[in-house]
Amino acid sequence: MTEPLKIGLIGTGRIGQVHAASIAALPGLALHWVCDPFLESAKSTAERFGGAQVTADPADVLSSGDVDAVIVASPTPTHVDLIDAAIDAGLPVLCEKPIDLDIERVDGLREKARRAATPISLGFNRRFDPHVAELRRRVGAGDIGGLEQLTITSRDPAPPPGEYVAVSGGIFRDMTIHDFDMARFFVPDIVEVTARGARQFSAEIAAEGDYDAAVVTLRGASGELVTITNSRHSAYGYDQRIEAFGDAGMLQVGNVGPTVVRSYGASSVEAQGPYHNFFLERYSDAYRLELVAFAAAIRGDEQTNPGFEDGRAALILADAAARSAAEGVSVEIDPNA
Amino acid sequence: MTEPLKIGLIGTGRIGQVHAASIAALPGLALHWVCDPFLESAKSTAERFGGAQVTADPADVLSSGDVDAVIVASPTPTHVDLIDAAIDAGLPVLCEKPIDLDIERVDGLREKARRAATPISLGFNRRFDPHVAELRRRVGAGDIGGLEQLTITSRDPAPPPGEYVAVSGGIFRDMTIHDFDMARFFVPDIVEVTARGARQFSAEIAAEGDYDAAVVTLRGASGELVTITNSRHSAYGYDQRIEAFGDAGMLQVGNVGPTVVRSYGASSVEAQGPYHNFFLERYSDAYRLELVAFAAAIRGDEQTNPGFEDGRAALILADAAARSAAEGVSVEIDPNA
């Protein structure tokens, strides 16, 4: 066995824990540093997953000379600076989405990111979901001919707390951004964004001036139409579906539950138990597999994780959607700008 | 349009009503006589479906010189005599199953039936169900290669009343007989019957010495294995499924409901509403289509309805199953006897 890659984990919130667990389970990776301004959280995470050095300061990790790569799972406002510092330290970095809520801050780092010698990966983990990956593979293999329409349904089980909504950047930058990346996984060049938002159920979200539901239509450079349907709640659990329609057929990824048990009774038949509750369960494989891909890139393989440009492109679509929804106009995008 | 065929209907119980409705809906058939010892029932049936001559005596219908065919939907003990009389009258006859509960009475008519110049059809309507017919067509077309295993699940929503059970001839002759015919639709020559019965829930059925559940294994002349699973109750409605397994694949007919609406909620997802409640709803198309086939045979086309020999063969399997269940032995059958 080759030596495991030493990983520095920055941020030990919900996603940080997921990454720590994946690192512990993967033979090729080792948790070496854990960083969180709440040092107690860093310590308990390190302990839970087999031990690691801990610090409250990311600079300790980056300057340690003792890690092969860093994973950034800290709050969004820290992302740009940490990516920047990782580049300077010559360390591969996997950063959670979004790069930032402000496209100008993103653009400020763009040129440096483009020239970086080390891999910069964005945490659009859904691309690594085995169902999505197989769908993408089959579309790429021509199973449906030319892709004409992509239909993404994405509904969260329940809205986030109001205080989170207030700093989230709005539904398009916070929630739809995953769907924008999914759209770009199939249709990389988007040239037009049309979005409608609605306030259907949450007074709290409305009070923040945000939408709790949205429909977005994207147009691809080759005339593809992509539809995204969002809601911030879903009585039947996390709803994550994709349909790819082409001139030769259609492929679907439906929802996934913990088991395939079906029940038959007096009031209903063929009923399946609830789907996976939310993204940690639904995309558990995806979180693990994105680290596998990141590890390969660290070791010198071609990068298959989405990168800085993908993070920037998704944010541009989110900004355009916000403007389209506000003004009632379709917004053109130059995918090469 | 050619003149509709004049049909004499003998028996106006539940199945008689179904046939009367089918006759009324089919342009090629006309209800011309309706016969029932309860003359009021004959009258109301005739009136409901557009008028017809009525009588309490089947002989009036058979000797009228005024019908092209008769449908026998009267109680089982009358079947042999009415088929016999229809042959004498030179009239095609569609008789409900079974021919009789006593194989000796059936055999007494066998030679005459074999020599009859007019079509004798048995009411094994399930062969005409569009789903079953398509399954049979595809098996016949070789879609699964050679047929090796046939799995029939057949559960009634609720048991019949005790007084009916008492005269029914037992589960194998009354309920499984449809499944025996279904088995023979795919595997005409059965050479061995193994059956196990159980008393699982009905004290009433047990009191009659009958089973409320059964499993039957048949062996075909080419080594095919057929499994029939029966229950006299089913909390989720009428359960009617068939699987045909061959060396090149498998084909299934699942259950059917009134609509395809599926519901998604907090406790279950993908739930369909209840299936068709019982045979009148589930096999409504089949009842109509068996009359279409019968009409074609009356007009001189080749008979596609199951005939006298099919009715006899199913009864022989039922008798063998009853003996196998009682004695705990497999029973050999000579399909050419």
Next chain:
Amino acid sequence: MTEPLKIGLIGTGRIGQVHAASIAALPGLALHWVCDPFLESAKSTAERFGGAQVTADPADVLSSGDVDAVIVASPTPTHVDLIDAAIDAGLPVLCEKPIDLDIERVDGLREKARRAATPISLGFNRRFDPHVAELRRRVGAGDIGGLEQLTITSRDPAPPPGEYVAVSGGIFRDMTIHDFDMARFFVPDIVEVTARGARQFSAEIAAEGDYDAAVVTLRGASGELVTITNSRHSAYGYDQRIEAFGDAGMLQVGNVGPTVVRSYGASSVEAQGPYHNFFLERYSDAYRLELVAFAAAIRGDEQTNPGFEDGRAALILADAAARSAAEGVSVEIDPNA
């Protein structure tokens, strides 16, 4: 039995044939007059379905004093005049959609239609599809709580001929119009239309300046979001699906095929045979049931068929969609105008 209603059928094209067949199969209706400028077509239709008086001139039917109602299945440009004449003749009328391609012509008849003493029904037959009707019933019964999002997928198996496209009024007025009515079946008051069209595969349709694919987002008066996805072709047959999403759950109507046979082989499992090929097969029940409802209205029951105002409202949505698609702006609608 009460006397069947005498129906005059005007127009014997594809839909006219469907109506003639339904009339022949329904005991409460009789085909009494058949009218077509191609008198031979009128004659052959009359003969095929049991005989009727024939004429090339609709006026003969309307003035005959010999029909209880008329069904208008002639080309679109004749609809306004024939509805007008039916009102004058005091005859209930079921007219195929659309009323006209020109909203001004529709509005010219509006006041007279509103005051008409006799039922005016529009042929939006899909409302009578048993699956759709059950979905509507369950949404109305509160099974999903308040309706928030409605997702309609509607793809034709293959595009119409170029000469038809040229006079069709464009995809929104010709094809989407059924989906607009479906949207209004669930969300009667639409206040905003946003549409994007695309030219994805048909040079012929593009040459007519029309779209071969479209996505429409509607907003209802209570904030509901409705998404319609259209394509003029579909490799896997007629695609007709509806999802109704509410705060308490979701209900779906999926596609329907001729049988439920599923196949299992080396390259795929759980595969169903092709869906119903097109609307005549998919909506055969709906065509019959809309006549049943029309007959009830003729006999004095409350009208359940969509009426003149429904036909007008769908056309207004189509016009708005065409404008939205052309100009890249959302278009507001006053549902009470």
Next chain:
Amino acid sequence: MTEPLKIGLIGTGRIGQVHAASIAALPGLALHWVCDPFLESAKSTAERFGGAQVTADPADVLSSGDVDAVIVASPTPTHVDLIDAAIDAGLPVLCEKPIDLDIERVDGLREKARRAATPISLGFNRRFDPHVAELRRRVGAGDIGGLEQLTITSRDPAPPPGEYVAVSGGIFRDMTIHDFDMARFFVPDIVEVTARGARQFSAEIAAEGDYDAAVVTLRGASGELVTITNSRHSAYGYDQRIEAFGDAGMLQVGNVGPTVVRSYGASSVEAQGPYHNFFLERYSDAYRLELVAFAAAIRGDEQTNPGFEDGRAALILADAAARSAAEGVSVEIDPNA
């Protein structure tokens, strides 16, 4: 973290590899000894999974004083002696099924196994499949009322090589034995076995006097009927389904594939890609979870793995099935003997 349990693995064939991989992936277990008469295989297995001591002689492992438990994945004829030796060494043992092909050898160890102070687990891993476990949980929770019928479909993708068939003990002891244990997972006390075997496709299997297909009907002590349908080949892959039918409803576990992608094309719709190819893929979770349960038992928790008595009971059912199939009689079993 508590110290991982040191495991000695005896046998490095196909199943041995599976266990080695599970041990490597589970934080609570460590591969400490690897034993195989082919020492090279022991060495390469040890190396592949992170290193361990190796030997060709199981006695080295058992007497090492250096393991917490052993896993026996060596050929069937060695099982009885190795379980015996593990008891003597005071080591918990997880032994692959079957204990032996000869019930007399099993009975020879029975009393000693019963008195053993350390856990003896049998490798009926399917009980730990998450789908099966959830089915069992829901049946136990009364979701279907009282269990009346259990239907097990179990078909292998392809027959084993002839040389394996020759020493396998026959289909009932080799293949159906898993289904017998599954039956007993739901209906522990079986009182009657009725089996029919067939030779449907494999001349090689027939030449060994074995069956390539079988149907078994079991009767439980409370009158339950269990049906097992087997085939040694399946064109559509590994077929592993269970239905539990009770007086209040039915629960099903269907087949499972690598992804939920469904395809829609001109010749079929709703088609899923092939199922998991065979047991290593289908039951990968089960193999891991049975080790988790074994580890818990080693640490002193109550044993949830099936034990020696379960291994013996399954063999008794297999012997009875073989006799029933040969003689054409139902065979009674005393579940308390």
